[in-house]
Amino acid sequence: MTQPTARPSPAKPPIAEAEKDASMLKQKAMMAAHYDRLADAPETGAKVCSTFVPGNLNELVMCFDLINNLPEVNAIQSGLRRKSGAYVLEAEKQGHSDDVCTYVKSDIGMMAKGNIGPNGRKMPDPDVLLLSYTGCFTFLKWFELLREQYKCPTIMLHTPYQGDGKITPNMVQYMVRQLKESVIPKLEEVSGVKFDIDRLREYLKKSAEAEDDLVAVLKSARHKPSPIDAFFGGIYYIGPIFGAFRGTDDAIQYYQFLRSEVEERIAKGEGPVTPEGPMQDQRYRLVVEGPPNYTSFRQFWKMFYDEGAVVVASSYSKVGGTYDFGFRHDPDRPLETLAEYCLGVYTNRSLPMRVDMLCDYIEEYEADGLLINSIKSCNSFSAGQLLIMREVERRTGKPAAFIETDLVDPRYFSPANVKNRLESYFQMVEQKRSGTRRKEVAA
Ligand code: SF4
Numbered sequence: 001m002t003q004p005t006a007r008p009s010p011a012k013p014p015i016a017e018a019e020k021d022a023s024m025l026k027q028k029a030m031m032a033a034h035y036d037r038l039a040d041a042p043e044t045g046a047k048v049c050s051t052f053v054p055g056n057l058n059e060l061v062m063c064f065d066l067i068n069n070l071p072e073v074n075a076i077q078s079g080l081r082r083k084s085g086a087y088v089l090e091a092e093k094q095g096h097s098d099d100v101c102t103y104v105k106s107d108i109g110m111m112a113k114g115n116i117g118p119n120g121r122k123m124p125d126p127d128v129l130l131l132s133y134t135g136c137f138t139f140l141k142w143f144e145l146l147r148e149q150y151k152c153p154t155i156m157l158h159t160p161y162q163g164d165g166k167i168t169p170n171m172v173q174y175m176v177r178q179l180k181e182s183v184i185p186k187l188e189e190v191s192g193v194k195f196d197i198d199r200l201r202e203y204l205k206k207s208a209e210a211e212d213d214l215v216a217v218l219k220s221a222r223h224k225p226s227p228i229d230a231f232f233g234g235i236y237y238i239g240p241i242f243g244a245f246r247g248t249d250d251a252i253q254y255y256q257f258l259r260s261e262v263e264e265r266i267a268k269g270e271g272p273v274t275p276e277g278p279m280q281d282q283r284y285r286l287v288v289e290g291p292p293n294y295t296s297f298r299q300f301w302k303m304f305y306d307e308g309a310v311v312v313a314s315s316y317s318k319v320g321g322t323y324d325f326g327f328r329h330d331p332d333r334p335l336e337t338l339a340e341y342c343l344g345v346y347t348n349r350s351l352p353m354r355v356d357m358l359c360d361y362i363e364e365y366e367a368d369g370l371l372i373n374s375i376k377s378c379n380s381f382s383a384g385q386l387l388i389m390r391e392v393e394r395r396t397g398k399p400a401a402f403i404e405t406d407l408v409d410p411r412y413f414s415p416a417n418v419k420n421r422l423e424s425y426f427q428m429v430e431q432k433r434s435g436t437r438r439k440e441v442a443a
Helices: 022-044 058-063 071-080 084-093 102-112 137-150 169-191 197-222 232-242 249-268 297-305 334-344 351-364 385-396 415-442
Strands: 047-050 066-069 128-133 154-158 284-289 309-314 369-375 400-405
Touching: 022 047, 022 066, 022 232, 022 249, 047 169, 058 066, 058 169, 058 197, 066 169, 071 084, 071 102, 084 102, 102 137, 128 137, 128 169, 154 169, 169 334, 197 232, 197 249, 197 309, 197 334, 232 249, 232 297, 232 309, 284 351, 297 309, 297 415, 309 351, 351 369, 351 385, 369 385, 369 415, 385 400, 400 415
Parallel strands: 047 066, 047 128, 128 154, 284 309, 284 369, 369 400
Antiparallel strands: none
């Protein structure tokens, strides 16, 4: 009997290569070099320090010749490369619950499947885990799992929560004491390198220089049209400073370059570069709260730029530092400044502070409203978001909306639902505008 011949399936149109700014390409090269440095560590003998983005003490880590490895960034890279889905399933097979942060499950699953990094090479085992705890309890649990796996020394720097919305001298001194009495001596022990405070000052000076340029880039969204997208593009803008480059010449050069690129767009009246080219038409200016989805990042972004929606400010781009509110690393107060940095990151801010921040953004950037992307598995960000939404609406009179996705678990990105919600939201913004216009005419 002859077998029926399978009909060839129609060829899928190739996915067009995403357009990228020159600064994005520059960053890609920096990241590739960093991942190579990590993968080379077993041969070069360099020691590796795993730590997290919020409260990342890169300047201090560099004082001990340690290479900074950030598990959340590895999970993001796996998400963007569509590998995280399999890693999350692997972690669930091992017993990690549905509700656990998917960054953690992606990391655990990646380790179980050979710990291959985004450059296709094996990631090194960490020599030390440095947890500067800034408000997310998951960080503690995550490092407990890594400690079990790697049996390496663990260092904890505790950051008091900004429950009352202010940083007191006591809080700073409490952290400086921990740095002096515990963190620095342990890092000396692990690395075999003596701490040199002048070396730290040098790195902090470099950090502040790059931070100035980052803030200029973020504030550029006050222009109309906005030359940046502060959420989708913002993910790229914060990469080097939130990661392993803060305090380096590479970061200074990157942010100078990025700033000049953005200033050129302002001069030409151009919008941000999306994966399909420069964004021409800007109909809606939004403030976004919450992290993005990474597994369908490009599809998600397209839902915004297709509708002419540009994000002019986002809270996610502040998880590794609230530089736009004036904080700069200060080389004259090296340990105090590290403490104040940790105390000020977005994840360490109280709910009322987050509401104030979002309301300020709506006013400063003349936004049409607030959009919350609530992340199923991120309890830290998601708790209280409905309350935030109602309060921001009440105080600003601008419409707000709520969508739900996940960080790196592709099962929780439902394109049809998200698109529907966004379309209804843009209609709401239109109605609000025409209502305001009617009132103005009637007045
Ligand atoms: S802040 Fe959210 S995404 Fe980040 S580690 Fe905590 S739970 Fe996970």
